[in-house]
Structure formats: C-alpha cells, structure tokens
Amino acid sequence: xxxxxxxxxxxxxxxxxxxxxxxxxxxxxxxxxxxxxxxxxxxxxxxxxxxxxxxxxxxxxxxxxxxxxxxxxxxxxxxxxxxxxxxxxxxxxxxxxxxxxxxxxxxxxxxxxxxxxxxxxxxx
Amino acid sequence: xxxxxxxxxxxxxxxxxxxxxxxxxxxxxxxxxxxxxxxxxxxxxxxxxxxxxxxxxxxxxxxxxxxxxxxxxxxxxxxxxxxxxxxxxxxxxxxxxxxxxxxxxxxxxxxxxxxxxxxxxxxxxxxxxxxxxxxxxxxxxxxxxxxxxxxxxxxxxxxxxxxxxxxxxxxxxxxxxxxxxxxxxxxxxxxxxxxxxxxxxxxxxxxxxxxxxxxxxxxxxxxxxxxxxxxxxxxxxxxxxxxxxxxxxxxxxxxxxxxxxxxxxxxxxxxxxxxxxxxxxxxxxxxxxxxxxxxxxxxxxxxxxxxxxxxxxxxxxxxxxxxxxxxxxxxxxxxxxxxxxxxxxxxxxxxxxxxxxxxxxxxxxxxxxxxxxxxxxxxxxxxxxxxxxxxxxxxxxxxxxxxxxxxxxxxxxxxxxxxxxxxxxxxxxxxxxxxxxxxxxxxxxxxxxxxxxxxxxxxxxxxxxxxxxxx
Numbered sequence: 001x002x003x004x005x006x007x008x009x010x011x012x013x014x015x016x017x018x019x020x021x022x023x024x025x026x027x028x029x030x031x032x033x034x035x036x037x038x039x040x041x042x043x044x045x046x047x048x049x050x051x052x053x054x055x056x057x058x059x060x061x062x063x064x065x066x067x068x069x070x071x072x073x074x075x076x077x078x079x080x081x082x083x084x085x086x087x088x089x090x091x092x093x094x095x096x097x098x099x100x101x102x103x104x105x106x107x108x109x110x111x112x113x114x115x116x117x118x119x120x121x122x123x124x
Numbered sequence: 125x126x127x128x129x130x131x132x133x134x135x136x137x138x139x140x141x142x143x144x145x146x147x148x149x150x151x152x153x154x155x156x157x158x159x160x161x162x163x164x165x166x167x168x169x170x171x172x173x174x175x176x177x178x179x180x181x182x183x184x185x186x187x188x189x190x191x192x193x194x195x196x197x198x199x200x201x202x203x204x205x206x207x208x209x210x211x212x213x214x215x216x217x218x219x220x221x222x223x224x225x226x227x228x229x230x231x232x233x234x235x236x237x238x239x240x241x242x243x244x245x246x247x248x249x250x251x252x253x254x255x256x257x258x259x260x261x262x263x264x265x266x267x268x269x270x271x272x273x274x275x276x277x278x279x280x281x282x283x284x285x286x287x288x289x290x291x292x293x294x295x296x297x298x299x300x301x302x303x304x305x306x307x308x309x310x311x312x313x314x315x316x317x318x319x320x321x322x323x324x325x326x327x328x329x330x331x332x333x334x335x336x337x338x339x340x341x342x343x344x345x346x347x348x349x350x351x352x353x354x355x356x357x358x359x360x361x362x363x364x365x366x367x368x369x370x371x372x373x374x375x376x377x378x379x380x381x382x383x384x385x386x387x388x389x390x391x392x393x394x395x396x397x398x399x400x401x402x403x404x405x406x407x408x409x410x411x412x413x414x415x416x417x418x419x420x421x422x423x424x425x426x427x428x429x430x431x432x433x434x435x436x437x438x439x440x441x442x443x444x445x446x447x448x449x450x451x452x453x454x455x456x457x458x459x460x461x462x463x464x465x466x467x468x469x470x471x472x473x474x475x476x477x478x479x480x481x482x483x484x485x486x487x488x489x490x491x492x493x494x495x496x497x498x499x500x501x502x503x504x505x506x507x508x509x510x511x512x513x514x515x516x517x518x519x520x521x522x523x524x525x526x527x528x529x530x531x532x533x534x535x536x537x538x539x540x541x542x543x544x545x546x547x548x549x550x551x552x553x554x555x556x557x558x559x560x561x562x563x564x565x566x567x568x569x570x571x572x573x574x575x576x577x578x579x580x581x582x583x584x585x586x587x588x589x590x591x592x593x594x595x
Binding site for chain 1: 213216217218220221222224225228229267270271272273274275276277278279280281287290291293294295297298299301302312313315319320338340341342343344345346350353354357358360361364365368371372375376377427432433436437438440441445503504507508511512515516519522523526527529530533
C-alpha cells in the first residue's frame with residue numbers, strides 16, 4: 001500500500017514546507033510591527049547588473065549546448081534506473097545476466113562514444 | 125601595537141582566561157550532573173526497569189506496542205489507508221518527523237558557526253569570535269539581522285515564483301534525512317527502495333534552483349541557474365552509478381540492509397570500492413554547489429549565481445539549507461561506504477547513533493576542508509570531467525563489480541578471502557584506470573611545468589630577506 005509505505009514522508013513534507021515559511025512569516029510580522037523598513041524606489045528595485053541599467057528581459061533564448069547535455073542526461077539517467085532492478089537480483093542470476101547487462105551498457109557506451117566523436121561533449 | 129602607531133585606536137579585545145575557566149567549570153559540572161541523572165534513570169533505581177537508550181528505535185517500538193493495544197478497541201477509520209494500527213502509525217510518524225526537524229534546525233544553527241570557524245582556522249584567521257563566548261551566538265545575530273532586512277524584489281521578476289524557491293529547497297533538504305539509518309532500529313523510513321528514493325528526492329533541488337534563476341529575470345541569475353542545472357544533472361549520473369555499485373555488491377536498495385551487510389561481512393564498502401567512494405563524494409560536492417564545484421555562485425564571474433537577487437531571509441534560507449545538505453552528504457557517505465553505525469563491535473557499548481553522527485560529521489569536515497583548500501574549477505573542465513572521465517570509468521567499474529559478485533557466488537572460499545580478493549582487484553583496477561584514462565585523454569605528466577614557490581631559504585635565509593626588506 002502506497003499510503004502506508006510513504007505516508008510518513010507526507011508528514012515530513014508538511015514540516016519541510018512549514019519550517020522555512022516560519023522565518024518568512026516572522027519577517028512579514030516585523031514589517032507589520034514597523035520594525036523592518038519597506039521604502040521602495042525605482043533605483044532600489046531595479047534588476048541588479050553591476051551598476052548599469054539592465055538591457056531587456058532575460059527570458060529569451062539561451063545556448064543550445066545546454067539542450068545537448070540535457071538530452072544526454074535523460075538517456076543516461078533512464079539507463080541507470082533500468083540497471084537498478086538488475087543490480088538487486090543480480091547475485092541470483094548466472095553469467096548470462098552479465099552478458100545481457102553488458103550488451104545494454106555497451107549500446108549506451110557506443111552512443112556516448114558517438115556523441116563524443118561528433119563533439120557534443122565539448123563546451124564551447 | 126603601540127598607541128602611537130594606531131591612530132584609529134582599534135579596541136583590541138582579548139578573551140579573558142577567567143571567562144574560559146568559568147565556562148569550562150560550568151560545562152564539566154553540567155556534564156557530570158546529566159551523566160548522574162541519566163545513570164539514575166537508565167539503571168532503574170527509580171522504578172526497577174532497566175531502560176535501553178542505545179537505540180531510540182526500541183523505545184519507539186514499546187510506545188507503538190502500547191498504542192496498538194489502545195488501537196484495538198477503536199473504529200478502523202483510517203485503516204484502509206494506513207493499515208490497521210493507524211494510531212501508532214500517525215504517532216510514530218509525527219514523533220519521528222519532529223525529531224528529524226529538531227535535529228535539522230539545531231544543525232543549521234550550529235553549522236553557521238562551525239563552518240565559519242573551521243574555514244577561518246584553515247585560512248589562518250579567527251572567524252566569528254565577538255558575539256557571545258567564542259562567537260557562539262553569531263548564528264542568532266545573523267538570523268536576527270536577516271529577518272530585519274527590507275524585502276527587495278526586482279521590478280521585472282515573477283513575484284510568485286520568486287517567493288517559492290527558498291521554501292522549495294527545503295523539501296529535498298529535509299526529506300533526504302528520512303532514509304538515514306541512525307541505528308539498527310532507528311529509521312524513519314526503512315523502505316526497500318531507499319536508494320531510488322534518495323536519488324529521486326535529491327534531484328528535485330535542481331528544479332528549485334532553476335526556478336530561482338528564472339524568476340529573478342536577471343542575466344546573471346539565469347546564467348548561474350543554467351550552469352548549475354547543467355552541472356548538477358551531469359554529476360547525477362556518476363552519483364547514481366556509484367550507488368549502483370553499492371546495490372550490486374549488497375543486493376539491496378534498503379539502507380538498513382546495506383549497513384547490515386557491511387556489519388555482517390566485517391568490511392566497509394569504501395575499502396572494497398575506492399572508486400565508488402571517490403565518485404560519490406566528488407559528485408556530491410557538485411550536487412551541493414560547494415567548492416571546488418561552486419560555479420553556481422562563482423562570485424568573480426556571475427556575481428552570486430542563481431541567488432543574485434535574493435536578499436534578507438530568503439538568502440538566509442538558501443545559505444542554511446546548503447549547510448544542512450553538506451551534513452546529509454556526510455551521513456550518506458557514512459551509511460554507504462563507512463559502515464554506518466558500526467565500529468568494530470563498539471556499537472554494543474556506545475549508542476550507534478552517536479557513532480553514525482561522528483562519521484557523518486567526519487564526512488562534513490572533509491567537505492569544509494576541501495572548501496578551505498581548493499580553488500574553483502572552470503565549467504568546461506567540470507563538464508568534461510563528468511562526461512569524459514567519471515562516466516566511462518564508472519561504467520567499466522560497474523561491469524567489473526558485476527563479474528566479481530557472480531564469481532563470488534561460484535567460489536566457495538571463506539568470506540574474508542573472497543572480499544580481500546575483491547578489494548585488491550578493485551584497488552588495482554582503480555589505480556590502473558585512473559592513469560590509463562588520463563593518458564587516453566591526453567594527459568602527459570612529464571610535460572607539466574612544475575612551479576615551486578620561492579622560499580626565504582633560497583634567497584639566503586630569513587636574515588637576508590629581512591635585510592632586503594629594511595634596506
């Protein structure tokens with residue numbers, strides 16, 4: 001049963017949300033009690049950029065290099081997740097299991113070697 | 125310094141020996157009193173029962189037995205979700221979560237001081253020593269100051285998303301402590317998919333960091349967030365591969381079983397698989413965004429990375445959770461690779477959770493030591509190290525461990541002989557592959573220029589140096 005197994009994580013999750021919310025609430029209470037200042041002006045609230053005015057928004061395109069690494073990550077992370085069940089039962093399996101697993105790892109290693117050869121792993 | 129040379133008249137404060145002596149006496153008296161009270165309670169002088177505090181899980185089990193008796197007469201309101209003994213289930217969960225939260229909160233308070241003092245000691249300066257005795261009240265002063273700061277949110281920012289990340293980073297920060305095996309019976313969540321749970325929960329920190337960088341609408345913050353995400357996802361693969369070796373060797377993803385395996389075989393997995401230990405530790409520093417891998421907040425390049433726009437208490441939360449995560453990494457290194465709560469049979473006498481905490485703080489100390497010693501790596505160096513170095517050699521090591529486990533099944537030598545062979549094979553493989561792969565990547569040690577600092581001795585001794593200076 002999922003709730004029985006992981007219900008206690010839910011309790012901890014609620015605690016994890018409350019714990020950082022407390023200091024933020026205290027900060028807000030300090031503002032209500034007029035202990036903490038709140039004097040805004042356009043210069044103070046401007047986006048920080050080492051003294052010059054920030055040019056445009058930063059919600060735009062960024063380097064395509066990141067997507068290549070993200071794709072590589074997805075492939076390899078899924079691979080590792082598939083390998084965990086094999087690792088748990090591995091001691092009870094015979095030599096064949098190693099052959100099959102090494103075939104699986106080998107295909108992905110070939111993919112990694114190919115990506116490396118094509119220069120996808122270079123950070124430029 | 126004489127007064128004549130000191131026009132600003134800096135007030136030099138020296139800690140008086142009287143204060144230190146008084147504090148010491150108070151501490152000794154307090155310790156003696158608490159040991160006496162503990163002895164009276166534990167030995168049963170009050171009620172004739174002998175209490176076992178070496179494992180807090182036992183006390184919890186007694187409580188749950190008693191609650192189950194109470195539970196028997198109650199209507200089974202929640203039994204469809206939480207099993208038949210739902211009162212003891214909820215009580216256990218609440219008590220355990222409160223325990224973890226108390227530990228975590230105290231940890232954050234004391235670590236602000238510990239970390240700064242240790243770094244100060246390593247960098248030959250004093251660290252915080254003004255607020256309270258030995259600067260011990262510095263974290264309280266810091267928290268007070270941060271709470272009182274004005275809340276600044278840049279005009280262009282996404283206001284709702286800007287508030288979320290400092291809260292969200294606490295979810296992985298606190299939830300990873302659920303699977304920590306403190307003692308044989310002291311687990312909050314002893315699930316049979318503990319390793320997967322750990323990987324899944326810890327990887328959500330990436331999301332919070334990217335949200336922070338995106339919501340700030342600041343070029344530096346977004347750059348820092350992108351770099352952090354790229355680094356964290358790259359190092360998650362070697363980290364999972366290192367844990368895969370642990371699972372292969374022990375045949376279980378349950379953390380208590382992994383520790384029990386090390387106890388039963390009288391060996392630490394770190395000795396059997398040094399490469400896995402190194403990979404796990406180094407990848408963890410990347411996941412933590414700590415030096416040598418702190419390109420997330422490379423202040424010489426991108427101001428402060430993803431939390432450039434965060435100030436006041438929101439910055440304090442980011443700072444605090446990073447310290448807590450560092451100790452969590454120490455705890456998991458201890459559980460997976462350093463034998464957990466066991467210490468050569470001493471766990472019968474010393475409470476196992478104290479041994480475990482000592483090992484966890486040992487791991488944390490190494491992290492602080494690294495931070496005080498090493499400079500920062502460049503982003504492209506880090507990415508190359510993960511993808512071209514750690515991942516290929518970890519894959520090879522995984523296959524080697526798989527072959528060893530199968531071979532151990534067919535061999536019928538004593539445990540000691542088999543594990544010694546495995547350890548020797550893995551050590552030899554580690555030394556070989558580290559050199560061989562570096563050569564394959566084009567590293568030639570003979571071509572490296574060796575730069576040595578000029579010592580006073582080479583200039584003719586300290587007296588010559590003094591003469592040069594005073595001339």
